[in-house]
Amino acid sequence: MALTFGNRDEGFGSELVCPNCGSSHLHQKIVDVYERHEDARTGLHAQIKDNKSITDANMTENPSPRRQGMLIHFNCEECTTSPTLKIFQHKGTTYMDFQ
Template sequence: MQLSFGDYNEGYGAELLCPNCGFNYLHHDKVEVFECGEDANHGMHVTIADGKSVMDTSLIGNPSRRRHGLNIHLWCEGCSAKSVLSISQHKGVTLVDLNYSETTDET
C-alpha cells in the first residue's frame, strides 16, 4: 500500500497517515524484530508489546523473505483501523511498506 505522509518538519519528521481514513493520530502498540541469516528457516524473533518482550526462533510474519525485518503494528485514533508498517531487506535494498489489516468498531 502506498505510504502517505503529512508535511515534513526538519528535526521532527513527517506524520504517517492512516491508510484507511488519512488521519494522523496513529499509535504503535506492538513491535516485532526479525534477525536471521540469508534464506534461513529459523532466526531470532522478538516481539515487544504490553510492557514485555517475548523471544522465539520463528520467522513467520517476517516482511523479508530472505533477511532481517521489522513490523510496527499501528492503530488509528480516528477510525480504529489497524495496519502494519514494515521494513525489510532484499538484495541490498531496504523496503518500507504499510499494510492495512482491519477496522474495529471501537471509535
C-alpha cells in the same frame, strides 16, 4: 499499500498517516523485529507488546523472504483501522510499506 506522509517538521521528521482515513494519529502498539542470516529458516524474533518482551526463533511473519525485517502494528485514533508498517530488506534494498 503505499505510504503517505503529512506535514514535515525539521525537528521530528515526516508524519506517517493512516492508509484508511489520512489521520496522523497512529499509535504504536506492537513491534516485531526479525533477525537472521541470509536464507536461514530460523533466527531471532523479538516482540515488544504491553511493556513486555518475548523472543523466539519463529520467522513465519517476517516480511522479508530471505533476510531481516520489522513490523510496527498501529491503531488509528480516528478510525477502526489497525495498519501494520513493514520494513524489510530484499536483494540489498530496504523496502517500507503498509501490509
